[in-house]
Amino acid sequence: MELTAEQNIKEIVKNTNLKHVAVIMDGNRRWAKEKHLPSAMGHQKGVDSLRSTMRLCDEFGIKYLTVYAFSTENWNRKKEEVEFLMGLLAKTLLNELDDMHKENVKIKFLGDISQLNKNLIEIVRHSETKTAHNTGVNLNIAFNYGARDEIVHAVKSIIKEGLTCDNITEETISKHLYTKDIPDPDLLIRTGGEKRISNYLLWQLAYSEIYVTNAFWPEFDRKEFSKAIIEFEKRNRRFGK
Numbered sequence: 001m002e003l004t005a006e007q008n009i010k011e012i013v014k015n016t017n018l019k020h021v022a023v024i025m026d027g028n029r030r031w032a033k034e035k036h037l038p039s040a041m042g043h044q045k046g047v048d049s050l051r052s053t054m055r056l057c058d059e060f061g062i063k064y065l066t067v068y069a070f071s072t073e074n075w076n077r078k079k080e081e082v083e084f085l086m087g088l089l090a091k092t093l094l095n096e097l098d099d100m101h102k103e104n105v106k107i108k109f110l111g112d113i114s115q116l117n118k119n120l121i122e123i124v125r126h127s128e129t130k131t132a133h134n135t136g137v138n139l140n141i142a143f144n145y146g147a148r149d150e151i152v153h154a155v156k157s158i159i160k161e162g163l164t165c166d167n168i169t170e171e172t173i174s175k176h177l178y179t180k181d182i183p184d185p186d187l188l189i190r191t192g193g194e195k196r197i198s199n200y201l202l203w204q205l206a207y208s209e210i211y212v213t214n215a216f217w218p219e220f221d222r223k224e225f226s227k228a229i230i231e232f233e234k235r236n237r238r239f240g241k
Contacts, residue, residue, distance in 0.1 A: 020064035022185035027192030027216030045218035072146030104136030111145030147202035
């Protein structure tokens with residue numbers, strides 16, 4: 001019996017041991033501009049794409065999805081846009097947390113959450129606590145995240161613990177990153193066509209396969225995700241060997 005397209009994708013995920021997909025969700029504003037819409041509409045549509053991608057991960061058998069939602073550099077955007085993005089995060093969590101909990105999603109935030117306003121911090125921490133024991137897709141949201149900032153944070157934590165240079169290994173650093181207990185990404189997908197990493201998971205992406213699509217994030221759908229996974233299957237992962 002011939003496999004369906006969806007079954008083929010599941011088989012690829014299983015056979016390649018694809019566990020963790022990281023995404024740079026780029027192109028919300030350009031998508032909105034092309035359609036003569038305000039940027040806010042692009043960001044809102046981007047939430048829809050995230051929701052569907054998360055569910056596709058569950059369907060395909062991908063255990064970890066890590067998304068770049070707000071970088072440490074994004075504070076330099078217009079005040080109105082920053083405020084909108086903060087409000088969008090709060091609104092999305094408040095409106096969809098119950099559904100995500102029912103779907104067995106485990107939510108974790110990566111980044112310096114302490115810099116957010118008190119109300120948003122409470123919403124973020126509540127979402128993590130409520131879903132902490134779920135066993136479905138692990139949704140990691142990089143918010144107020146920057147890879148260089150993460151590494152500085154890790155170094156400071158190591159120093160505070162009093163470890164000497166002779167006792168510091170790659171494992172030591174990995175255990176002090178925001179992603180401790182999370183396997184490194186197998187595949188990085190960047191939407192929007194730009195070919196750069198943008199200060200995202202610099203340590204963790206050391207041996208990840210990178211896939212860039214010209215589709216803007218609001219356009220990222222089952223077909224685009226499947227194309228990325230099919231391309232991943234073609235890669236010969238040597239891990240430096």
